[in-house]
Amino acid sequence: MFSAAATPLPSLRFSSPTCPLSGASTCWPFTRRSYGDRLGAWLPPYVLIVNALAHLVTSARLRKYNPGLITSVLLFLPLSVATIWTIGRTAGLLPHLIGAALAILLHLAISWW
Template identity: 45%
Template sequence: MHPLSYTSANWQKWLPALAAIGAVLWLILFRSDPTSERALFAALLVIYMVHQTEEHLWPGGFRQFANAHVFKSGNDDWPVDEGGVALINIGYVWLPVALAALFPGPLRWIGLGWVGVTLINAVIHIVTSIRFRIYNPGLITSIVLFLPFTIWVLTREVSAGTLSGLQVVLVLVLGVVLHIPVAALFVVPFRRARDKTRSA
């Protein structure tokens, strides 16, 4: 099997081990300075892995949920497909957050932007469950991890004088804007296919 295909099919199986390793490393590296921005961005990555575990492993099924309830495509793997999900979760979440944790000075706003992404992601999960009146994979960790953590980070940054009220608004705007490429990855091909079907 091609390495990319293998990764797309199996990345979610690595999540519990990666989250556990990340948590141990965080405790070792940041126990003396747990509220530095480097520590906060590193914690965000670990928390996101726990959230991804709920979405894609235990109980999993986020891809199937989105295709069935959001797109109503009748296909468990389209338009939200296995490869696209792996790309988003590894390339669009792990990579920028990890880089922000490694280089919190020059990449501070990358980290803050993904704090916004995480907060908006939580809101989307909650609104989706309210809209469809059904559990969607990722809902529990959105409520118990994403919301309290991101709100605490923003509150802490404001209290420390490292973020202004206007900058908090910018973080939230970034959280919305940075969701656009994610949505476009799946919405654009879905609409194109639907339009071709209608015109045929």
């Protein structure tokens, strides 16, 4: 019969402590050398933080709860700040600006859709 020992699972090794929480799409930049020099590493955390701030501002402006507010406060803000802090130590200001600008443009495009 089959046993668990017969088919061992491969061990995954990540360079970022937040990578397993943020999903597979954000893990690929962390697989080689330094992850601060990869533009793809900067977009997902800034998308999360812009989304969280959009929910917070909307809720404060309308003075009522909106769907996604709890998720943005409890998950998106801490995860994006931790990811930006982790990958931000190896790059300059330009990747931060590009990631933030692309995330803002993405959210503007979604809101006008």
